Amino acid sequence: MLQATQSSVQYASRTKLLDLAYSTAQKQNLKKVQAEIAQGSKIFYWLRALDYDAYLTQEQREKIWYCLIELADINDFPIAPTLGTVNRPNINVGGTTTITNNNTYSDGTPFENTDVDTGTETVVSIPVTDDYGAIFHYTIRNGVNQRSGVVIASWLSNGSSVVYSEDCTEDIGDTSDVTLSVDYNSGNIRLLATATSNNWTVEGKYYLIHS
Amino acid sequence: MALDVTLSVDISSDRLTGTLNDDTTYGGSNPSRAALRVFADGYKMTADNTATTLTLTSNTSDPQTVTSWDFDISEDGWFKFYYVAIPAYAGGTTYAIYDAVYDNDNTVYRSKQNGNVGNALSNTTYWEVITDPAALAANLTETNESLNITSLIYQRVLTPNSEYAYSNMIGENCSCSDCDENETIYDYQIFSFWLNGALVADERTEVVKGETICRRIASRFIDC
Numbered sequence: 563m564l565q566a567t568q569s570s571v572q573y574a575s576r577t578k579l580l581d582l583a584y585s586t587a588q589k590q591n592l593k594k595v596q597a598e599i600a601q602g603s604k605i606f607y608w609l610r611a612l613d614y615d616a617y618l619t620q621e622q623r624e625k626i627w628y629c630l631i632e633l634a635d636i637n638d639f640p641i642a643p644t645l646g647t648v649n650r651p652n653i654n655v656g657g658t659t660t661i662t663n664n665n666t667y668s669d670g671t672p673f674e675n676t677d678v679d680t681g682t683e684t685v686v687s688i689p690v691t692d693d694y695g696a697i698f699h700y701t702i703r704n705g706v707n708q709r710s711g712v713v714i715a716s717w718l719s720n721g722s723s724v725v726y727s728e729d730c731t732e733d734i735g736d737t738s739d740v741t742l743s744v745d746y747n748s749g750n751i752r753l754l755a756t757a758t759s760n761n762w763t764v765e766g767k768y769y770l771i772h773s
Numbered sequence: 774m775a776l777d778v779t780l781s782v783d784i785s786s787d788r789l790t791g792t793l794n795d796d797t798t799y800g801g802s803n804p805s806r807a808a809l810r811v812f813a814d815g816y817k818m819t820a821d822n823t824a825t826t827l828t829l830t831s832n833t834s835d836p837q838t839v840t841s842w843d844f845d846i847s848e849d850g851w852f853k854f855y856y857v858a859i860p861a862y863a864g865g866t867t868y869a870i871y872d873a874v875y876d877n878d879n880t881v882y883r884s885k886q887n888g889n890v891g892n893a894l895s896n897t898t899y900w901e902v903i904t905d906p907a908a909l910a911a912n913l914t915e916t917n918e919s920l921n922i923t924s925l926i927y928q929r930v931l932t933p934n935s936e937y938a939y940s941n942m943i944g945e946n947c948s949c950s951d952c953d954e955n956e957t958i959y960d961y962q963i964f965s966f967w968l969n970g971a972l973v974a975d976e977r978t979e980v981v982k983g984e985t986i987c988r989r990i991a992s993r994f995i996d997c
Contacts, residue, residue: 576973576976577973577977579966579970579973580970580973580974580977580979580982582966582970583966583967583969583971583974583982583986584970584974584982584985584986586967587967587970587985587986587988587989588985588989592963599962602966602970603962603963603965603966606965606966675914676926676928676978677822682916683914683915684914684915684916684918685914687914748869760822761822761981
């Protein structure tokens with residue numbers, strides 16, 4: 563049996579509801595956005611139905627989920643098989659060495675700078691202790707302009723050398739006004755955002771790479 | 774300074790007053806409250822990031838014990854609050870530039886130099902008085918951030934007037950015998966859709982979107 567995660571469907575649907583409310587709220591002539599208002603209202607009503615979850619059968623619940631997935635244009639929505647409780651996998655690498663995958667997404671440390679303006683700003687600053695590298699998963703956004711990506715950084719413990727690379731999605735809209743970099747400053751590794759316009763948000767999670 | 778801060782906002786039943794609450798548990802894994810002085814500022818923001826200062830009235834004038842601040846809610850929308858918790862000056866500590874401390878009179882000073890150790894707070898070569906300590910939170914993540922204090926920018930999209938107007942509209946119309954039902958239901962539909970959009974904006978801290986939606990609710994359903 564395939565089972566979508568209800569909280570994921572609700573979260574994505576509420577994101578769509580917010581985007582539709584925001585776009586229609588900017589229009590003076592509501593007749594031109596009647597379809598969007600109807601779409602947003604339906605999402606709200608369907609979500610409200612899930613509030614009465616305790617009274618629904620699994621079949622009814624799934625019908626609402628699929629309606630929401632279609633209604634909210636949730637493309638490529640992850641529908642995973644029901645696996646029950648799954649232990650984190652162990653990966654054997656040669657001999658007896660074992661790498662345990664315990665670095666799930668929820669283990670990362672969140673960071674955000676919700677107001678990156680023209681110039682260079684620190685997004686996150688990490689004290690250099692026993693770590694020699696980090697992976698930054700990020701999203702940069704400003705209105706309808708957005709990209710997501712990964713910055714990988716490595717440094718010597720005294721900060722004398724810092725290298726980094728970036729891999730990212732194509733832009734939704736245009737995010738070329740913002741570039742990311744990594745430097746060492748006073749015992750801290752910093753993820754920096756350099757912008758040529760105002761009001762950008764840079765957020766995500768980072769994972770330290772231990773020696 | 775590792776301090777896990779929890780803030781919240783309550784709204785009075787007449788929707789005229791909000792209260793910013795410091796729900797932080799001091800002590801334990803957090804520093805004790807006696808070792809800190811806490812300050813807050815508040816602003817009503819517009820979607821183009823223009824700030825209007827709110828008058829915050831604290832429950833006590835003592836920054837060592839203050840736990841809440843009242844403010845007027847003139848309209849729904851984006852509210853921004855600055856919170857800072859500042860440690861006491863310690864003579865043996867080496868302060869970096871922009872570090873902030875308080876003295877026995879609860880006056881806040883900011884270091885003007887790196888390697889600032891053993892210099893009296895009255896020495897203006899090394900220290901400057903900060904008259905609005907909460908404003909230090911505005912430097913969070915900037916190059917002039919005060920790294921030895923705890924700063925927080927807490928943002929909300931508050932919708933008490935919209936919620937009241939929605940309920941009031943339903944209440945007024947439900948007993949209306951000559952209203953155009955299709956028209957009123959269309960209004961309910963738009964209103965509930967926008968209001969819930971604003972509530973999601975609050976939940977996600979999408980404050981510009983929330984402010985924009987609140988202004989549109991106000992122009993269509995409240996101000997007219």
